[in-house]
Amino acid sequence: MDKRDTISYVQGKGAEVVLTPEEIKTLDTINQKIASGQSLIDIIEYLFKETQHIMPCDRIGIAFSDDGKRLTLYHVVASYSPLYLDKGYTADLKGSSLETIFSNETPRIINDLEEYYKNNPSSESTRLLLKEGVMSSMTCPLYVEGRIVGVLFRSSRKKNMYSSREIALHQAIAERLSQAVEKAYRIEQLTQAINAYMEMLSFVTHELKSPLSSIVTLGTTLKQGYFGEIPEHCTNTIDRILAQAEYLLTIVNEYLN
Numbered sequence: 001m002d003k004r005d006t007i008s009y010v011q012g013k014g015a016e017v018v019l020t021p022e023e024i025k026t027l028d029t030i031n032q033k034i035a036s037g038q039s040l041i042d043i044i045e046y047l048f049k050e051t052q053h054i055m056p057c058d059r060i061g062i063a064f065s066d067d068g069k070r071l072t073l074y075h076v077v078a079s080y081s082p083l084y085l086d087k088g089y090t091a092d093l094k095g096s097s098l099e100t101i102f103s104n105e106t107p108r109i110i111n112d113l114e115e116y117y118k119n120n121p122s123s124e125s126t127r128l129l130l131k132e133g134v135m136s137s138m139t140c141p142l143y144v145e146g147r148i149v150g151v152l153f154r155s156s157r158k159k160n161m162y163s164s165r166e167i168a169l170h171q172a173i174a175e176r177l178s179q180a181v182e183k184a185y186r187i188e189q190l191t192q193a194i195n196a197y198m199e200m201l202s203f204v205t206h207e208l209k210s211p212l213s214s215i216v217t218l219g220t221t222l223k224q225g226y227f228g229e230i231p232e233h234c235t236n237t238i239d240r241i242l243a244q245a246e247y248l249l250t251i252v253n254e255y256l257n
Helices: 021-035 040-050 098-104 113-119 124-132 164-176 178-223 232-256
Strands: 007-009 059-064 070-078 090-092 108-110 136-144 147-156
Touching (some): 021 040, 021 164, 040 059, 040 070, 040 178, 098 136, 098 147, 113 124, 136 164, 136 178, 147 164
Antiparallel strands (some): 007 108, 059 070, 070 090, 108 136, 136 147
16 A cells, blocks of 8 residues: 555555564553553543654544444544544444445545545545644544444544554554443443433433322312311321322432432
8 A cells, every 4th residue: 555545445454564662662551551441531642642753643533333324523632723523523424435444344544635525525524624734544443342333543734644554553552442442332331321211210200200299289288178178088088198199209209319
């Protein structure tokens, strides 16, 4: 693969490269950082600062896809501002060059984003990157339990900055990120499940609390004779209704609020 290629995909694991002592030391340090149990965001921030000396980088981003159909940016760090393609940005994979990464599990290099955008004017993400001044980009898949769950981006504001050597290093870093990626991915799934549960709980609480409160209020009003005198045998029934409603309301307040 030549640096002059506008867009290229690296088949399999890409070209074999001989790493320099400095590159090996950097990868070992990344291993230690990941093993320390720090968050994925902290690790991405660290990668951005500590790997610029072994390959060009003005911007690093990581994105996840739950269903293989849409991709959402999880975190971005760059040497410049403002960022137009930032955390939370989401887009369809279908029809994009990223779709090939997911379908063929192949890393991708775009060494001339201006030329790429001319050929793909509907690419909103490319338009936003060009607005930031980004000219080159390389992307590697991220795996959890043997399947792709996202991608790791590295970008430069200069053209023709990436070749097979850089993609091999980028892949090596992506492979080392798998442990932290899996942790973040599981936390994200758990967070979504908890949020869905809390929404359901809030709905159920409201649907129980409102009618129970109304029963207590109405029962108390009846018992106090606001609608006329109540026979004694009816008063006993109202007391039982009130006791049960107040008991259920206490449970709602203690366990569902």
